[in-house]
Amino acid sequence: MRGLWARTKGYLPYAAGVALVLAVSVVGQPLRSSVHPANMVMFYLMVIVFIALRWGLGPAVVAAACSAFAFNLFFVPPYFVFALTDPEYSLAFVGLLAVGSILSAMAVNMRNQAETARHREDETAALYALSQELTVVTELDDLVRAASAHINRALPGRVEIILPGGFEALRARPDAEIVRWVYQRGAAAGRGTPHFAASGAHYHPLKTLHTTLGVMVLSLRDDAAPLAPAQQRLLAAYANLIALAIERIQFVDKAKQAELLQEKERLQAAILSSISHDLRTPLASITGVLSSMLEHRSTLDPASQDELLRSAWAEARRLNRLVANLLDMSRLDSGAIKTSFDYCDLQDLIGVVLSNVENGSEQRRITVQVDDNVPLVRLDFTLFERVLVNVLDNAFKYSPPDAPVELSVRREGRWVRVLVADRGPGIPPEEREKVFERFYRTREASTIDGAGLGLAICKGIVELHGGKIEALPRPGGGAMIQIDLPLDRTPDGQR
């Protein structure tokens, strides 16, 4: 049944054309008495033009021939007999046949033009849509993805876009040679071209004015017909668009990199100037003390000598801490920090930290409160020592010398909370996160020595421990640094 239908389907327009001609003939019968037969020719021509527009040239020509005969049969006396007796009507017969055919051809031409125009419009719309998609894309990967998806919808096959960065991965491809050839020559290859025509795929260079940026490969589905000329044109247009978009993204990337480089250089200059300032300040006072001891010792009483030497000693320790921080920072940065986690007693750790920070020349009061229920915490002892030394150092620096600094440790469920609270000016809300950025100094801090490294290091180390560090306001004035460490891996051994 189906085969029969397929075979007959092609003849349907012809049948329909003939049927329409018959219909006009039958409908025209009642008019025969009132309308001059020559005018009936108009109706037939109308039908022929309609058929030509609708079904094309073949059915129209057949319909024109039928019309000529039908006109003769139905409207030229003697009726229902085919006879070219009257020369006038013979002329009408020939005219109908000829004009019908010519009109048919013209109508078909028109129809084709309209169709081509519609195709063009579709193409333009497709290209426009792609270009719209590509203008918002800023990453090469996204561009490749968007373009492939788009073309895959428009053409019967799978599209790949290969950029020089991906050429390394080409080895695995059987057509690596073709891709390279297309990239180097900047010419299309594959199916329908003189080069590598045996390949089943189409290879298009992605070219801009100056260079070839990559290769677009369209692998047609096995059952797909070869690309029509219009589709090939479309493919080439796509290639153009994609090449332009790639070029644009590469320009943007280059600009971004240049900007980044500039930013990096600016930051490095800032770091260097900050560090050299911080190194030079203690060095200046140490040099001063040593030179006065060398040159003016006889004029200095023992108490002054003692005081001078103590201040040099404190400055030397400060220098040592700064160098330690710089080292820690670079090790945190490069990921070269080696951690050795072990169960540690925080009070033990605090003892070490206090012996470190209380040894300086200026005696500061630190009150320590460690709750009895704080268990051992798994941490890297020496790294965490650095955290507390830095936090306490900050508390000392930013609070008046006579105000005590409070250090407390307590358990909060599955966390251990270490709190360092001072009575300094506190940290403004908008700066509470920034203080953990490296080289960030609060506006308050800019008058006080420091590189802005301490808290950044603390953050890095605390995060290595799976913990959190925050700056909070202290009720009643001052700042609090709160460190939470997870207890997940703590053994049952209690303090």
Add this chain to the structure above:
Amino acid sequence: MSGEKARILIVDDEEALRRYLRTILRGQHYAVSEAASGAEALERAASDNPNVIILDLGLPDLDGVEVIRRLREWSVTPIVVLSVRDQESDKITALDSGANDYLTKPFSAGELLARLRVALRPVAQPVVEAAHLAVGDLQIDFAERRVTVAGEPVRLTPTEYDLLRLLARNAGRVMTHQRLLREVWGEMYEGETHLLRVNISNLRQKIEPDPSRPVYIITEPAIGYRFRAID
């Protein structure tokens, strides 16, 4: 060592540091010899027969730990290692390889001299041999196994007492975690540092005036503990 000057070999490639050490040590009437490399150190150790060797771990030719190993093949001379921060694992390796103590740069003259005084004690013997030890408010009667703080008796568990005795007998010497665990708990417990942490913590609660600022049992970060040196 009484009467006779102790001989000290300084091994460091930094001329400035050698000069500093030389000045301090001569001021304390030690006889000083110097080496600037590992190879020279090995020669000097054989020819000068020092009583103590101060050895920098970062030498240009030989790894400091390698120098210790080669020295220990024939010598029991105490070795005090000089290192910088961040070399915790190197310090432990050095101690395991036979170094007796260490100092982290930068260090004060006081620290150095205290280490040397302890290092000059015969290695095999405890620093404190007396039956009785009194330091600050703390008194330990080894014969009676009695501990008092400011005259008040302190009740210690047997483990806590063993730990305190081991530390106190070696006053001034660094005792690594492994060594303390091995000698108090036994070979099987060398990795169980949390046992040590808990017992040290309890011990400090009982004998230290302020457990957050210990004066008797000093923590050596990542290495071990040290009982306060007795002058």
